[in-house]
Amino acid sequence: MTTYVGKPVRRVEDHRFITGRGRYVDDIKLPGMVYAYIVRSPYAHAKIVSIDTSQASTAPGVIAVLTGKDLEADGIGGLPCGWQVNFRDGTQMKEPRHPVIAVDKVRHVGEPVAVIIAETREQAKDAAELLTIEYEELPAVVDPQKAVEDGAPLVHDDAPRNLAFDWEIGDKAKTEAAFQEADRIVELELENQRLVPNAIEPRAAIGDYNPGTDHTTLYTTSQNPHLIRLLLCAFVMGLPEHKVRVVSPDVGGGFGSKIFHYNEEVIVTWAARKLKRPVKWTAERSESFVSDRHGRDHRTKVQLALKNDGTFLGLKVQTYANLGAYLSTFAPAIPTYLYGTLLQGVYTTPAIYCEVYGVFTHTVPVDAYRGAGRPEATYLLERIVDLAARELNMDPADIRKKNFIPPFDGIEQPGYQTQVALQYDSGNYEAALNRLLEMANYSEWRRKQQELRSQGRYIGLGLAAYIEACGIAPSAVVGALGARAGLYDSATVRVHPTGKVSVYVGVHAHGQGHETTFAQIVADKLGIALEDVEIVHGDTAEIPFGMGTYGSRSLAVGGSAMVRALDKILEKATKIAAHLLEAPESDLEFREGKWYVKGTEKSISFPEVALAAYVPHNYPPDLEPGLEAESFYDPKNFTFPFGAHLAVVEVDPETGEVKLLDYYAVDDFGNVVNPLVVEGQVHGGIVQGVGQALYEEARYDENGQLLTGTFLEYAMPRADEFPMFKVDHTVTPCPHNPLGAKGAGETGTIAATAAVANAVADALQPFGVKHVPMPMTPQRVWTAIQASQQVS
Amino acid sequence: MGVPIKVTVNGRQYEAEVDPRMLLVHFLRDVLDLTGTHVGCDTSSCGACTVILNGKAVKSCTLLAVQADGAEILTVEGLEQNGKLHPIQEGFREEHGLQCGFCTPGMIMTAYDLLQRNPNPSEAEIRHALEGNFCRCTGYQNIVKAVQYAAAKMSS
Numbered sequence: 001m002t003t004y005v006g007k008p009v010r011r012v013e014d015h016r017f018i019t020g021r022g023r024y025v026d027d028i029k030l031p032g033m034v035y036a037y038i039v040r041s042p043y044a045h046a047k048i049v050s051i052d053t054s055q056a057s058t059a060p061g062v063i064a065v066l067t068g069k070d071l072e073a074d075g076i077g078g079l080p081c082g083w084q085v086n087f088r089d090g091t092q093m094k095e096p097r098h099p100v101i102a103v104d105k106v107r108h109v110g111e112p113v114a115v116i117i118a119e120t121r122e123q124a125k126d127a128a129e130l131l132t133i134e135y136e137e138l139p140a141v142v143d144p145q146k147a148v149e150d151g152a153p154l155v156h157d158d159a160p161r162n163l164a165f166d167w168e169i170g171d172k173a174k175t176e177a178a179f180q181e182a183d184r185i186v187e188l189e190l191e192n193q194r195l196v197p198n199a200i201e202p203r204a205a206i207g208d209y210n211p212g213t214d215h216t217t218l219y220t221t222s223q224n225p226h227l228i229r230l231l232l233c234a235f236v237m238g239l240p241e242h243k244v245r246v247v248s249p250d251v252g253g254g255f256g257s258k259i260f261h262y263n264e265e266v267i268v269t270w271a272a273r274k275l276k277r278p279v280k281w282t283a284e285r286s287e288s289f290v291s292d293r294h295g296r297d298h299r300t301k302v303q304l305a306l307k308n309d310g311t312f313l314g315l316k317v318q319t320y321a322n323l324g325a326y327l328s329t330f331a332p333a334i335p336t337y338l339y340g341t342l343l344q345g346v347y348t349t350p351a352i353y354c355e356v357y358g359v360f361t362h363t364v365p366v367d368a369y370r371g372a373g374r375p376e377a378t379y380l381l382e383r384i385v386d387l388a389a390r391e392l393n394m395d396p397a398d399i400r401k402k403n404f405i406p407p408f409d410g411i412e413q414p415g416y417q418t419q420v421a422l423q424y425d426s427g428n429y430e431a432a433l434n435r436l437l438e439m440a441n442y443s444e445w446r447r448k449q450q451e452l453r454s455q456g457r458y459i460g461l462g463l464a465a466y467i468e469a470c471g472i473a474p475s476a477v478v479g480a481l482g483a484r485a486g487l488y489d490s491a492t493v494r495v496h497p498t499g500k501v502s503v504y505v506g507v508h509a510h511g512q513g514h515e516t517t518f519a520q521i522v523a524d525k526l527g528i529a530l531e532d533v534e535i536v537h538g539d540t541a542e543i544p545f546g547m548g549t550y551g552s553r554s555l556a557v558g559g560s561a562m563v564r565a566l567d568k569i570l571e572k573a574t575k576i577a578a579h580l581l582e583a584p585e586s587d588l589e590f591r592e593g594k595w596y597v598k599g600t601e602k603s604i605s606f607p608e609v610a611l612a613a614y615v616p617h618n619y620p621p622d623l624e625p626g627l628e629a630e631s632f633y634d635p636k637n638f639t640f641p642f643g644a645h646l647a648v649v650e651v652d653p654e655t656g657e658v659k660l661l662d663y664y665a666v667d668d669f670g671n672v673v674n675p676l677v678v679e680g681q682v683h684g685g686i687v688q689g690v691g692q693a694l695y696e697e698a699r700y701d702e703n704g705q706l707l708t709g710t711f712l713e714y715a716m717p718r719a720d721e722f723p724m725f726k727v728d729h730t731v732t733p734c735p736h737n738p739l740g741a742k743g744a745g746e747t748g749t750i751a752a753t754a755a756v757a758n759a760v761a762d763a764l765q766p767f768g769v770k771h772v773p774m775p776m777t778p779q780r781v782w783t784a785i786q787a788s789q790q791v792s
Numbered sequence: 793m794g795v796p797i798k799v800t801v802n803g804r805q806y807e808a809e810v811d812p813r814m815l816l817v818h819f820l821r822d823v824l825d826l827t828g829t830h831v832g833c834d835t836s837s838c839g840a841c842t843v844i845l846n847g848k849a850v851k852s853c854t855l856l857a858v859q860a861d862g863a864e865i866l867t868v869e870g871l872e873q874n875g876k877l878h879p880i881q882e883g884f885r886e887e888h889g890l891q892c893g894f895c896t897p898g899m900i901m902t903a904y905d906l907l908q909r910n911p912n913p914s915e916a917e918i919r920h921a922l923e924g925n926f927c928r929c930t931g932y933q934n935i936v937k938a939v940q941y942a943a944a945k946m947s948s
Contacts, residue, residue, distance in 0.1 A: 010885055017893030018881040018900065020828015020868035027827035122811065200832045200840055200928050201894040252830070252894025253928050285833035511892030511929045676888045683931030684891065711837035711926070719922035719932040724915070748931070 004520035004530055008676035012530070013515040022250040025204040025219050030278040033206070034063055036268060037124035038281065039114040039131055040290065041106035044140035044362035044704020045153060048104055051114060052132040059130050061123030063275060066115045066267075068101035076100060076270055079261055080235040082227075084482040085165045085332035085358065093165045094360075096156035098326040100236070100266045106135070107155055107325035108364050109704055110290025112263050117271055117279060140704035144320040144359035145299050155325055155360035164323055164358040165332060169340040169420050175353035178314030182305035186388045192376045193774050194297035194322065194698040195691075196714055197369045199510075201252020202283035203292060205265050207272030217245045218269050223254040223508050224548020225540050227485065231261040231329070232269060248538040251510035255688070256368035257292045258510065259550045260329035264291075289709045294698055295369020297322035298335065302380045310392055310399045314351040315343060317380065323358050324365035331367045332358060337481050338373030338469070338551075344418035345381045346429040346467050346642060347403040352419040362704040368550060370688055371749040374468050382464045382754035386761065387770065395446075396463045396758065397437060400644075404429045404465075410735030415637070422469060424640045425742075428732050432666045433465055433644040439728055440646045440664040453766060459661070460763025462647040464754035470552035470743030473635035488634035489553070490544040491562035493569050495627035497614035499528065499607025503565075504536045506546010507558030512745065513677045514554060518562060520673055521739070525566045526606055527593025544630055552641070552743030555673065556734065561633035563738045568629035573609045576627075579620040580604050580612060639734045639742040643667035645686075645751035647759040653767065656782030658694055658760055665727045665751065670734040670742035678744045682727050685748015691717040692749070693756035697775050715775070764788075797861040801826065802870025810857045816850075817841040819857035820867060828868040828897045832926065839925030842898035842905075843867045849905030851924075868897035871904070879945040880904055880938070889938030891929035899925050903939045911947050913939070 016022050053065040079098040086093050101112045114131055118124035139153040146152055147162040155162055179185060206219040216239065222228050225246040233241040251258060264281050271279040283291065298319050305314040321335030340354040389399040405416050410426035417423050436442075442461070449459045472478055475486035490506040503522055509515060519533040536542055546558065570590065577595035578585040581604055588595045594603040612619060613627035648662040665682055672678050695715035699707045708714040733740030753774070760776050761769065768788045772781055794809030801824060808823055820826045820843070829852060832840030836854040843852045844866035871878040880903050883889065890896040899922065906913060906921040913921065918939045919932070927935060 008888075011888065013893075014885040014890060017890055017896050018868075018877065018884050019872055020826070020897050022828070022893045024827075024830070024894065026831070027821075029822075029825075122813070198926075198928060199892070199894075200838060200926055201830070201892065202832065250893065253892040255928065282831075285835065285838075513891065680888050680891055680930055680934060683933045684927075684929045685931070687931035688928070710835045711833050712835050716837075716926050716928075718926070719936065720916075720919040722919075722932060724933060724936075725931070 002524045005524045005673050009516055009520055009530065009674055011513050011516040012519065013513065024201055024250045024252055025206060025221050026282045028206055028219055030206065030208055033278040033280055034117050034119055035121040035124050036271060036279050036281040037116045037128050038112050038264065038267070039116065039128050040287065041102065041109055041111045041113050043106055043135055043137050044109050045138040046106050046135040047138065048102060048106065048113065049134040049136050055130040056116060056127040059123065059127035061119040062116060062127045063119065064117045064271065065131065066271065068099055068103035071101050071270065072103060074270065075238065076266060077236050079263065080231055081327040081332065082329045082484045083333040084484065085167055085336050087165050088168055093332060094156065094159040094163065095327055096158060100263045108362050109706055110364060115267055115271065117275065140362035142361050142363050142700040142702065142704050144322040144361055147359045147361050148357060155362055159360055162360040164327060164360055166355065166357050167336045168355040170353040171351060171419065172353045175314045175316055175351040178351040179305040179316065182313050183308040184391065185303055185305050186384055186391055187301065187303040188384055188387060188771060189301050190380060190383065190771065191773055192296045192298040192300065192379055194366065195295045195369055195696050196289055196698045197255040197257035197292060197295055198716060199253030199255055199257055202285055202288045203258065203262065203264065204282040205268045206278055206280045207268035208278040209272045209276055211276055215243050215245065216269060216273060217247060218265060219247045219249065220265050221251050221258050222248040223251065223258045223510060223550055225508065225538055226506065226545050227548055228261055228265060229540050232265060236266050237269065245541045248508055254510045255370040256295065256372055256550060260293050260367055286710050289714065290364055290706055293328045293367040294324065294364050295366060296376060297366050298376050300380055302384050304384045304388055306388055308392065310394050310402045312347055312349040312403045315349050317343060317354040319356045321356055321358050322361050322363065322366055324361060324363045326365050328365040328367035331365060333483065334368050334373045339377050341420045341422050342374050342377035342467065342469060343381060343420050346405055346427070346465050348405050349419065363700055370685065371746045372551065374746065375689070375750045375753055378464060378466045378750050379754045379757065383757060386758045390765065397433065397442065400433060400463065400465050401430055407431065409732065423637065424467070425637055426732050426735050427640060427642055428730065429465060429642055432642060432668055432730050435728060435730055436644040436646055436664055436666040439666065439726060442646065445648060458651045458653060458763045458766065460649045460651065460759040460761065462755045462757065462759025462762055463644065464751040464758065465644045466747065466751045467640055467642045468747055468750055469638040469640055471556035471635055471639045472551055472553070473557065473638060475634050485547065487547055488632050489558040489561045490546045490630065490632045491558065491565045492544050492630040493562065493565040493628065495569060495610045497611050499610040500532045501526065501528065502534050502536055503562060504543040505558050505562060506544055507554040508537050508549045512549065512554060513674065517555065517673045517677055518559060521559060521562065522566060528606055552745035555739060555741045556639045556737055556743050557633060557635055559739050559741060560635065560737045561631045564631035564633055565629045568631065569627060573627060575620055575623055576609045576612050577604050580618065636736045639670065639737070641667065641669045641742040641744065641747055643747060643751060645755040647752065647755040649756065649759040649763055651760060651763040651781060653785055656778035656785065658776055658781060660690060660721065660723060660756070662723055663725045665725060666730060667747050668730045668732050669744040670732060671740040672729065673741065679727055681744045682748050683725055685746060686725055686752045687717045687722060689749040689752025690756050692753045693774055693776060695775050795858050797858055799860050799863055799865060801865045802867060812856065812858055814857045815853055816855040816857050816860050817852040820852060826867050826869050830894055830897060832894065837926070839902060840895050840898040842901040842925065844901055844904060849902050868900055871900065880907070880942040883938035883941035887934045887937040887941050889930060889935045895925060895927045899927065899935055903942065906939065907943055907946060912943055
């Protein structure tokens, strides 16, 4: 029986946020703090001929003007990449130096060129006007397909054809053979456009140095403080890790963009140590646009071979992935191991082959953005499946059902071995789709669609059936795939003498609600009240070494670590209880926070046992005092959430405007700890996914200038563009972790983009439009209709 | 050269000398230490800095502190009365209208402005009122519900 788990418990963290008492990095003010302003390259590709700091240095309030040469002179290294993906022929990935501050060349607009530190933010910014930097502009390349052509400008001299790596997965010969036997081949060229994550809190960092103790503290807007500390200390600055503390306090959204080790984290840490004063940097939004790592940016050709009855026989995918100017922390993994490995989707396609070219361009580095590789895989898969259905005149729901992997629970039936390396843990894909069709009253929508068409109104229904891979693991396997980090997580449970509990977790919450959901698990497990539990995260001085939060891993990995630590607590506490109750452990039962001697009312409560652990006067002879336990949990496998979404849109053919009329989602996250929190994750993900389909695009001109560099040009989804979503769940527990949980953070972005793209194409079927590139703006939709009309 | 200003914020009077170019949001955050009001952009697009000035919602990144001279300002910190949450704050908690919390103060102040003008807004009116405030976490759905919760509670 549970008191809290599975219930829509209101979040304990909310009080500070709704009263304006959150503590984000930019809210922190330290005595003697000074401000850094970063001067960034206005060019996509240029030689730095000279930097004249003389005037800026003497401007009012200026304490220092620092350049890349100063940084190099102090022995500061480049930013490391955390994942190695080699060329197919075994050649090592090209990993050019990623300077913290550019020295002789700039390679994207927004790259740091100098840092001005002054008493106030305004003085630093004013002084930037007095800095004279002479550039010699060079030709730039922004398109990953053009970048690999002969004669394209090189981003790095030591990366021919601008390739960082090329990569393949699947069985090429088997796939070619499947294509030979096919009744038909459906193909599509598509672009998964570049996006800017745009967490509403801009990134910020404060370096603070104590010369007395030689301790350095970095406050940073990070999703993974320990990873930042490790990279900063061991790879970039050569600092002793035990003298460095990284704090990620309240963080205002991440969506992947706050995973990575950023230039500015090094800059403020270095400057604070150099100047012996706290140094703060806070991004302005237009600065975020050209310095936060971007997401997606694939050019892909996809081909599906199938029988005329709709059976899939083979899938071929070729992708050019734009990596930007440098390899960001996890960049190589996103278009490879988090993308190609998902191309099985939820279907039994017996032969799959995918090749990926990782390409440098003169653009902001690209890395994980909510979903990271999996939305890209789902988009192409679900688009091509819909096109196939259209060619065969089948309903999109029917073609999916025909090809679904049959149900398997991972216990009675084994996990499903895909053609692209992964083994799915458990799944019931048709059940999710059936629930969706029922909830949405799909057949009624289809009827209505026909009826409205005859009235000149164009409704489209778009399905997306998806699978996600979360909680990447185990460490040994990801290590073999090129990861330079482990992917376990950790928790320490500290029971205080009064029976109150602090839990220190290695994962980090920046909106996910761990302070509530993790506490729900603890309270149920120990039989105590929710308010007697506090979840602590985000400070390397307090928490055990953890890998942080991304890839929907917190509950499945970090939560499992916590459950293991709680088991250790209960094991020890039961020994103490047995001693105090003068009964063998086997005679005890623990329920609702008390140990009972079976068959009697004789009992002892959790707080009484906790007190005995710290005041061990009457205590088991060979047992250590205290009640604290730690666990590091390395999962046996990924977890694989799945589901099916339906978007209903109406397109106005006169204007090309797309209106989202209705949206239905059925997701399967395994066991759910807090349905309220999970639904919130789904809603947010859907809006981000729809944002990609309809509104958002980071667009560069051919010279490498970002044309959508503020919120005035980059269209963020707004409240008035959405209906109320209808969401539901099926539950297929994860068979290999103690919570049976799979992860819920990214499914919305994975499914919604494809669902909306399919819905728009469905609406435009009467016009003969097969595909509209994203974002499907009114202009693009209108143009697609016109182009198609001219052909017919 | 500082310019003297007098403002009333959350019922308390302040006098200060401010740089003429100082934005109101920086005055609130840096001078008065009211860090509940956030800065999310530099184009007056995101609404994270929304406060109530002389009874109306304004984006405090779009005003200079000197323009607020003589004004009465309400920020998110001033909503709670005698330890009791304002119904809008309560609505955000009850309906899970926030995740990371960064846009929340601006959303709450925009909702405050709406409910003052229109105590019983429709869903469409709520969505329209919130379209100048960005949220990247919630998908807006539970924010709309939070405002509906507050409207119901305030009119009962």
